Amino acid sequence: xxxxxxxxxxxxxxxxxxxxxxxxxxxxxxxxxxxxxxxxxxxxxxxxxxxxxxxxxxxxxxxxxxxxxxxxxxxxxxxxxxxxxxxxxxxxxxxxxxxxxxxxxxxxxxx
Amino acid sequence: xxxxxxxxxxxxxxxxxxxxxxxxxxxxxxxxxxxxxxxxxxxxxxxxxxxxxxxxxxxxxxxxxxxxxxxxxxxxxxxxxxxxxxxxxxxxxxxxxxxxxxxxxxxxxxxxxxx
Numbered sequence: 631x632x633x634x635x636x637x638x639x640x641x642x643x644x645x646x647x648x649x650x651x652x653x654x655x656x657x658x659x660x661x662x663x664x665x666x667x668x669x670x671x672x673x674x675x676x677x678x679x680x681x682x683x684x685x686x687x688x689x690x691x692x693x694x695x696x697x698x699x700x701x702x703x704x705x706x707x708x709x710x711x712x713x714x715x716x717x718x719x720x721x722x723x724x725x726x727x728x729x730x731x732x733x734x735x736x737x738x739x740x741x
Numbered sequence: 742x743x744x745x746x747x748x749x750x751x752x753x754x755x756x757x758x759x760x761x762x763x764x765x766x767x768x769x770x771x772x773x774x775x776x777x778x779x780x781x782x783x784x785x786x787x788x789x790x791x792x793x794x795x796x797x798x799x800x801x802x803x804x805x806x807x808x809x810x811x812x813x814x815x816x817x818x819x820x821x822x823x824x825x826x827x828x829x830x831x832x833x834x835x836x837x838x839x840x841x842x843x844x845x846x847x848x849x850x851x852x853x854x855x856x
Contacts, residue, residue, distance in 0.1 A: 636783075666847075673745070673831050673847030674784070719784060728774065728797040729845065733783030 633657045634722050636732035645741050649707040653720030653732055656701065661724035665694060665705045668717045668734070677718075678705070710739045743768065745834050745848035753854045759820040762851045766813050766834030772796075773815040774845065775807060778829040787830075790815055822855045829853075 635654045643649045655663070662681050666674035680687040680694045680703065687694050693706045707714055717736045723729040746765040754760050766773050774797075775787040786799035790809035807817040813834075819826055829852050833845035 671849070673747075673833075673849045675847070676845070721784075728786050728789055728799070730786065731776070731784035733781065 632732075633660075634720055634730050634732040636720050636735050638735050639733070640736040640738070642738045642740060643710045645712055645739055646709045649705075649710045649714065649737055649739065651705040651707075651718050651720070651735050651737065653703050653705075654701055655703070655722050657722070657724075657730075658701070659724050659727070660722040662722070663694070663696060663703050664721045664723075664729070665692075666719040666721060666731075667714075668719060674719055682724075707737075710737075712739050712741050715739045745832055745846055747830075747832050747848035747851050749851060750849065751852045751854075753856060754822050756822055756824060756855055758822050759818065760822060760853060761816055761818045762830055762832075762853070764815045764817075764832030764834075764848060766815070766832075767846055770834035770836050770846075771813055772835045773809055773813065774833045774835075775815070775817050776831045776833065777801075778831055778850070779827075784831065787817065819853075824855050827853060827855045 633656050664679040665677040667677050668674040678689050678692050680696050696703045715738050717734045719734045720732040721729050748763045772791045774789040776784040778784050788807050789797040793809045804820045809815045829850045831850045832848045835845050
């Protein structure tokens with residue numbers, strides 16, 4: 631039972647353009663949502679999060695949007711840079727629940 | 742401040758053997774979680790420990806076990822290894838009882854290969 635779904639396994643974007651990574655979830659009890667970035671041979675690193683009471687959170691080039699009614703969130707990267715090429719994991723949690731991850735989307739930013 | 746340390750980084754084992762992986766969380770962090778990463782499956786939750794107690798457990802067979810020590814260091818053990826256990830095993834630490842929006846800090850992982 632995949633409670634957090636990332637339906638696009640990969641995405642290619644030109645440098646300087648916007649990257650949009652999408653994530654859907656099924657559990658209405660999730661309190662917060664997170665995005666992690668992972669380079670090969672390294673552990674995931676925390677990128678940005680959003681509480682369920684908000685619909686947008688921005689941190690530099692990264693913005694996360696949450697649509698609770700659609701149970702959908704997205705990560706926007708503007709402008710995209712070659713160093714952003716990595717696997718991006720969407721995750722969700724709540725209270726004392728374990729953090730549940732999606733299967734990841736591999737982003738390639740083409741110079 | 743030192744990050745999350747996982748040892749060893751790489752491991753090759755034979756089917757049927759057992760293996761123990763170690764994780765030292767960030768100093769002061771009391772919660773440690775373990776995840777298995779395989780291609781196409783993302784990060785699958787194994788278990789979570791807080792103050793030496795297992796707080797959550799994922800859907801893995803009993804061959805997978807873990808524990809946490811009083812200094813918050815954690816170990817996970819896999820017995821009777823199978824080829825399908827080949828994966829990257831990630832440990833993540835967090836500060837307190839509830840992870841909250843700050844998320845985890847992950848280690849670099851242990852790459853286990855079963856032959």
